[in-house]
Amino acid sequence: MTSPPECAGPVAVPADLPGRLHRLAVAAGAEDFVALSIGATVLAQRLSRLGSTRRVRVIRGHLEAITPVPAEPDGSFRAALREAGGLRNAAARTESADQRVDVTIVVSQDGTCLYAENMINSADAPSALCWARTFVQLLTGLACDPDAPMSTLPLIDAAERERILHGLNRYQRPEIRHRTMAEPFEEQAERTPDAVALLDESGTAVGYRELNMRANRLAHFLIRQGAGPGTRVGICLRRGIHQIVAIYAAVKTGATYVPLDTDLPDARLAYILEDTAPTHILTDAVCRDRIPDDPWHLVDVERELDGCAATNPIVAASPAGLLHILYTSGTTGRPKGVAYPTAGALANLAYMQGKYPFEPDNCALFKTSAAFDVSIWEIFWPLYHGACLVICRDGGHRDPRHLARLVESHPVSIIFLPPTVMSPFLEQISAERARLRWTLCGGEPVTPRIRDTFYATLPDTTLLNCYGPTEANSVTDMPLPDEPGAPVPLGRPAANFRVTILDENLELVPVGMPGEAYIGGEIGVAQAYWRAPGRTAERFVPDPYGPPGSRMYRTGDLCRYRMDGVLEHLGRIDRQIKIRGLRIEPGEIESVLASHPAVADCAVIAHDTPVRLLAFVVPVAGTAVDDLDLTAIEQHAARFLPDHMRPKQIVPMSRILTDVNGKIDNRALIAAWRDRDDREHGFVPPADxxxxxxxxxxxxxxxxxxxxxxxxxxxxxxxxxxxxxxxxxxxxxxxxxxxxxxxxxxxxxxxxxxxxxxxxxxxxxxx
Known part of the structure; x- marks a missing residue:
């Protein structure tokens, strides 16, 4: 059911503006209404360039026009008026009333005020008011500077600019008092040495003192072998107590740890090792064979290190140093390593503890791969505050039933789940047995259905919507109220981040309007992509709104601010997708598939809910479509891509179908896939x-x-x-x-x- 239009106004038009517009129109041989129509067209085009195509209807008296999209507002206002005048007011023609529009702007007959009706199904009433104010601001710019390129005119005034930068973004630079990620844990081990720090599913328990001493011995051994600030330590271990010991030992040396997920294909592990060149790799007898021979030192974490000191090592580390390098999907066909600083992680954990505190009698689950940024919350956050970390067995993290039983059998107070896991988890969890206080959800959009199901299942637990790319960790968080059917916003930026919504010229976008989200802040944004200066320069850009020398990360997320300062997510402006909370760049998959000698061209698209990947491949010249060896191509993909990045189906095609603009035509490809599937298999009904x-x-x-x-x-x-x-x-x-x-x-x-x-x-x- 579509919500009724939201109306805002009247918004007063500056007293001299109608006269200015009239004089400019007369000089160009056009009517007054043409100026209003051009202004609406410019506004629509400014938004369509960010991937949010808008149609705007402008009405004054009996005249009505619907903006054409796309339009071309790169010229000046005066030139556009002259062109319209030469066409005898072509811009003022009345369009078909049944065309879909997002906003209708009604201007009074005398031009002194206007109203805006938001036709979008949206619950934030101030959005229509934003359209009205922005339209007045743009018309003012057009009248004051009619010879400037219309695409560069500001959409906000000085007061609104100040509110966006300093009212909505209440930035506070955090104080970082630790040098390594281990120091807060070391302090907690002094306070509660006998408390249980780790508990695995076999019943093995490790106390705070014991965990600290085991990590210290391994850290001293690594330091003697040359590990320390500026070096990298690989960690190739299954989830378990030894993995936690290894990670804490690595950060105690001041080195950067590189987690190597044992579920990754050999070729991908080899690439990460070649790219990071660690001095040491911490492993065990089971994982040893996954590591190729090379100059690094292999350290068996199961060996006895009785000869090493059990005291906290003292190292010349800095919180500005790198904590870890995490690899995400990349558009160039190779994964990219996000080099993240210790200070950013410390700041994030301090912020989260201030809002959603762990208590000493609480538990947390360690279930996330150490190669993903969420693992920081699980590995470090609870152990800074005396809680017990329950280690989920390998494979159990994929089973929502198993996760539910762990939550019910331990006093787990906080858990993070991506939306694709949340739904089946809610079907298994019992509100009577669970003691969850907060459930964090992110990595993919949280839908109203998930929110509503959550509160119907766990009415005494608070659901938090968390947003943040690996390049900045967790940027926003918001407790979602139990309001069935309401939109699900992202929330407000954390204290140590600035989130600005910008257009393609890095100009501020008015509140309520869509734009690309940029994440800034002196502490919290990743340092770079490891050994990739080109990629780094593309995504980490100078921050024109921050202190001198500061940077911001270009997210590729289409967002907007509401009037109350809460962010909303509207989609992507590129092809990036998420599956089970994991980032996927279709370009990387396409590059791998195209490297097979039988493939001349390919396209990868996301389809259906839950999302699955379809790959369309074109054979090289001389090979018929039906002769492609799809099994060989699948095996080739499996050698380089992790499971979540492998296409669920590979579809042979004679060519990649595109639209009139030369872009991949997703709908046409899906239709072709269904037709082929129906021809090959047909629909066979059940026989009994x-x-x-x-x-x-x-x-x-x-x-x-x-x-x-x-x-x-x-x-x-x-x-x-x-x-x-x-x-x-x-x-x-x-x-x-x-x-x-x-x-x-x-x-x-x-x-x-x-x-x-x-x-x-x-x-x-x-x-």
């Missing part, structure tokens, strides 16, 4: 009641209607999270479960046959 029951389960779990018994789980968009739900549904509905491998690779018919065999049911379909 059991197959029909399995089809019904697939439809419910995967939220799709079209399920053929020849489809398989991954083709239908299944992922590891949904697999657990499918297992449960089969068990509850049919009393049997297929084998995991059968579920992931078998067709619906084969899964039904496996269930039939396990349940000793008659095989109707096969008879």
């Amino acid at each position: 009641e059991l197959e029909a029951a399995v089809v019904a389960i697939y439809r419910r779990v995967l939220a799709t209607e079209s399920v053929s018994v020849l489809d398989n789980f991954t083709q239908l968009g299944g992922n590891s999270m949904l697999a657990f739900e499918l297992f449960d549904e089969c068990k509850q509905t049919l009393g049997a479960q297929p084998e995991p491998e059968q579920l992931l690779i078998g067709t619906v018919r084969e899964v039904a046959a496996a269930i039939r065999h396990a349940s000793c049911l008659p095989d109707v379909a096969g008879s």
